[in-house]
Amino acid sequence: MKNRQNLKHEPVPLAIVGGGAAGMFAAAVAAERKIGCLVFERKVRLGAKMLMTANGRCNFTKDIPAEQFLRDLGDPVAAWAAPALRSCPPQAIVRGVRSLGVKLRRMEDGRMFPDSGQAATIVHAFGDLLRDEGVPLCVNCPVTGIQPMKNGFIVATASFTVWAKNVLVATGGLSFPKTGSVGDGQDFARQLGHRVEPCRAGLTGLEVRDRAISAQAGARFDDGTARVLDASGQTVFSSAGEVDCEPWGLSGSAVYNCQRWIARHGYAGMSMEVSYGGQVTTLRTLVPRPLKEAIVTIGGVSRDDVDPVTMMSRNVPGLYFAGEVLDVDGPTGGYNLTLAFATARAAVVSVQARLRDGGVAW
Numbered sequence: 001m002k003n004r005q006n007l008k009h010e011p012v013p014l015a016i017v018g019g020g021a022a023g024m025f026a027a028a029v030a031a032e033r034k035i036g037c038l039v040f041e042r043k044v045r046l047g048a049k050m051l052m053t054a055n056g057r058c059n060f061t062k063d064i065p066a067e068q069f070l071r072d073l074g075d076p077v078a079a080w081a082a083p084a085l086r087s088c089p090p091q092a093i094v095r096g097v098r099s100l101g102v103k104l105r106r107m108e109d110g111r112m113f114p115d116s117g118q119a120a121t122i123v124h125a126f127g128d129l130l131r132d133e134g135v136p137l138c139v140n141c142p143v144t145g146i147q148p149m150k151n152g153f154i155v156a157t158a159s160f161t162v163w164a165k166n167v168l169v170a171t172g173g174l175s176f177p178k179t180g181s182v183g184d185g186q187d188f189a190r191q192l193g194h195r196v197e198p199c200r201a202g203l204t205g206l207e208v209r210d211r212a213i214s215a216q217a218g219a220r221f222d223d224g225t226a227r228v229l230d231a232s233g234q235t236v237f238s239s240a241g242e243v244d245c246e247p248w249g250l251s252g253s254a255v256y257n258c259q260r261w262i263a264r265h266g267y268a269g270m271s272m273e274v275s276y277g278g279q280v281t282t283l284r285t286l287v288p289r290p291l292k293e294a295i296v297t298i299g300g301v302s303r304d305d306v307d308p309v310t311m312m313s314r315n316v317p318g319l320y321f322a323g324e325v326l327d328v329d330g331p332t333g334g335y336n337l338t339l340a341f342a343t344a345r346a347a348v349v350s351v352q353a354r355l356r357d358g359g360v361a362w
């Protein structure tokens with residue numbers, strides 16, 4: 001027959017599940033490296049959570065040396081994230097975002113924002129790149145299952161399935177579920193034999209029953225400090241920055257960073273002292289706001305089950321994880337998006353090596 005097309009059913013080299021910060025960055029890196037990929041996104045648009053970051057301004061990284069960045073992260077996260085971070089330090093992220101045509105603004109402390117003051121500038125720049133590179137985007141299309149087979153994976157949605165050689169799970173944490181991050185990736189990980197550390201709120205406010213605080217609701221203090229004290233009253237962690245009064249208690253970056261430290265290291269015996277506008281409040285009972293309101297999720301796919309160099313599962317070859325779905329988090333100031341980007345890049349670099357080295361059976 002003349003003009004007969006050669007239609008063969010081929011697997012996609014990389015299926016990316018989740019079109020948030022990690023998924024978009026992974027797709028951009030894959031496009032740059034000419035790796036065929038496909039993005040599945042639960043919501044109708046990419047990057048819903050990224051649009052909310054830094055009150056809509058998107059503090060996308062902190063332009064400081066990788067070693068300082070790792071010190072700020074603190075262990076146990078820093079020790080695990082070091083290879084990905086050193087391969088994709090903040091300066092590489094700055095170059096990458098600038099190469100999308102985004103004008104940038106650097107704050108004195110290194111925090112980086114789009115000069116427009118709009119997170120949408122960055123999200124649209126990623127979208128434009130993926131459109132120009134012809135990366136297929138399946139939006140409004142939640143993945144419902146990931147089934148490993150001899151020849152890769154079947155990635156299922158409610159209406160169709162796709163055959164993929166490699167799968168990157170970048171479905172995010174559990175906070176702000178209206179942005180699409182509802183815990184699917186943690187469920188897929190569990191179903192495929194991975195441990196998932198309990199998910200809890202990170203970088204969130206603390207509830208305080210204090211009329212003086214609720215009476216000041218709405219007040220912001222830029223030069224506040226918060227200190228975490230152990231049972232003997234010793235300061236074990238401190239953070240300087242914003243302290244805000246809320247109808248229910250205290251928020252702001254200084255409080256968030258101390259709350260994250262406590263959530264990582266355990267609440268038992270800890271108290272917190274918060275100073276702002278000449279006032280000092282001691283919190284002996286520490287009640288964090290709910291996970292759904294948190295900036296980041298602490299917990300997720302166990303670091304022990306994922307190779308820190310490649311982001312590949314130690315249990316299922318060809319299955320990768322990146323971003324907040326992992327039990328990885330950082331303080332306020334661009335650390336969490338940086339972690340999402342760096343882990344995404346590490347995964348794609350490994351996918352490329354795997355495809356080249358014939359790590360798949362066809």
Ligand SMILES: Cc1cc2nc3c(=O)[nH]c(=O)nc-3n(C[C@H](O)[C@H](O)[C@H](O)COP(=O)(O)OP(=O)(O)OC[C@H]3O[C@@H](n4cnc5c(N)ncnc54)[C@H](O)[C@@H]3O)c2cc1C
Nearest residue numbers: 018020021022042053054143171172180323324334336337
């Ligand atoms: C209010 C707020 C402010 C923040 N500000 C900052 C900041 O200024 N700087 C910073 O560094 N970090 C900030 N963060 C944290 C940062 O936004 C996250 O750490 C980061 O977005 C995580 O990226 P991710 O790709 O892992 O997850 P997400 O960005 O949450 O993306 C996950 C995506 O996966 C999709 N998805 C989920 N399940 C499925 C499925 N089954 N199938 C297909 N798609 C699916 C979701 O719809 C979502 O789009 C902030 C967070 C919040 C909530």
